Amino acid sequence: MHHDKVIAVLIKVGNAVCDHVYQSLQTQHIEKLSEIVEDVAEDTIYVIDREVEKVITPILEKSAPELGGIVLIAEGMGDKTCKQVWPSYLQEEKAAVRIIMDPIDGTRGIMYNKRSAFFLAGAAPNQGNEMYLQDIEVSVMTELPTSKAYLSDILFAIKGKGAFGLQRNLLNQKVSKLHFQPSSATTIIGGFAQISRFFPPGRAILAKIEEELIDSLAEVQEGKALVFEDQYISSGGQLYEILMGHDRFIADLRPALYQQLNQSGTVTGLTCHPYDVCTTLVGDEAGIIITDIKGAILNVPLNLTHSVGWIAYANKNIQQQVEPVLQRILRKINWIP
Numbered sequence: 001m002h003h004d005k006v007i008a009v010l011i012k013v014g015n016a017v018c019d020h021v022y023q024s025l026q027t028q029h030i031e032k033l034s035e036i037v038e039d040v041a042e043d044t045i046y047v048i049d050r051e052v053e054k055v056i057t058p059i060l061e062k063s064a065p066e067l068g069g070i071v072l073i074a075e076g077m078g079d080k081t082c083k084q085v086w087p088s089y090l091q092e093e094k095a096a097v098r099i100i101m102d103p104i105d106g107t108r109g110i111m112y113n114k115r116s117a118f119f120l121a122g123a124a125p126n127q128g129n130e131m132y133l134q135d136i137e138v139s140v141m142t143e144l145p146t147s148k149a150y151l152s153d154i155l156f157a158i159k160g161k162g163a164f165g166l167q168r169n170l171l172n173q174k175v176s177k178l179h180f181q182p183s184s185a186t187t188i189i190g191g192f193a194q195i196s197r198f199f200p201p202g203r204a205i206l207a208k209i210e211e212e213l214i215d216s217l218a219e220v221q222e223g224k225a226l227v228f229e230d231q232y233i234s235s236g237g238q239l240y241e242i243l244m245g246h247d248r249f250i251a252d253l254r255p256a257l258y259q260q261l262n263q264s265g266t267v268t269g270l271t272c273h274p275y276d277v278c279t280t281l282v283g284d285e286a287g288i289i290i291t292d293i294k295g296a297i298l299n300v301p302l303n304l305t306h307s308v309g310w311i312a313y314a315n316k317n318i319q320q321q322v323e324p325v326l327q328r329i330l331r332k333i334n335w336i337p
Helices: 003-027 048-051 052-067 202-218 237-241 254-263 279-286 316-332
Strands: 036-039 044-046 070-074 081-088 097-105 119-127 138-144 151-158 162-169 175-177 192-195 247-253 290-292 309-312
Touching: 003 048, 003 138, 003 151, 003 162, 044 279, 048 052, 048 097, 052 070, 052 081, 052 097, 081 192, 097 237, 119 237, 138 237, 138 279, 151 279, 162 279, 192 202, 192 309, 202 316, 237 247, 237 279, 237 309, 247 316, 254 279, 279 290, 290 316, 309 316
Parallel strands: 070 097, 192 247
Antiparallel strands: 036 044, 070 081, 097 119, 119 138, 138 151, 151 162, 162 175, 247 309, 290 309
16 A cells, blocks of 8 residues: 555545535535434434535545555445445455545534534555454544634644644645644643543433542642533544644543443443544554553454544553543443453
């Protein structure tokens, strides 16, 4: 797999998605963009999601021969398997590159023109259906800003070679280098840190875990705020906030929560999926520590339905402060062994 060529193609696709969404926000009404097109196993597909397929397909189809063939698995795209192969005459196992993609991560925020969403894509040498997150060798994440903004950040990484950034001006198309760095703080106290609880059910349970975690790390002071939170309804957005040095810690524990709720007969909700975390390579290469709920390296199947729990620490110091306390709490409530 030619890393530089794959990055160039994925950046081109991300920019095309960005331009299309940007134009749609300025010309179409919120109620139109937020119409539900289809409910599939992995998530709900809205009009704004379905529209970008027409800008993604031509680029990948044209680029496929040069890359040695592409297998794409993407939320809401293609047939019922959400899998497409280019060139169309090529057998899937003969394609050189396998791409997992979330064309719009954070649909609910951007379709209401509230907050940036992200185009996410990870690529690996094609080894068939039994592939995992750690097989990804190239990742690209492209910001899809609201109609009132005009800058789009592009972060990308090559495994073992680092993470890099660009910033594109959507008004004049000028591109400049973007320098970013995760926080070097040694504590979450005084910074942004949170456990994801933006979708019901079980938000009260997650809030209780978060409160116990913070109380274990610092003494509550009258009239003081120990930690700030930002419930960003986008896994890519959460990763971006840590990459930019804005946030210091994030944990998405929904799979463990819903497993517990299932046992009591409670209807569960939406979880994170592999396509939502397909750009964690950017975090790895930037020095962020990303683990699963048990504290092991995050490595999930590259499919569209697996439920993913993940934890990210801005640096080793934050991990050393938070992880032992969080693991103790999760063991106490039997969410991990």
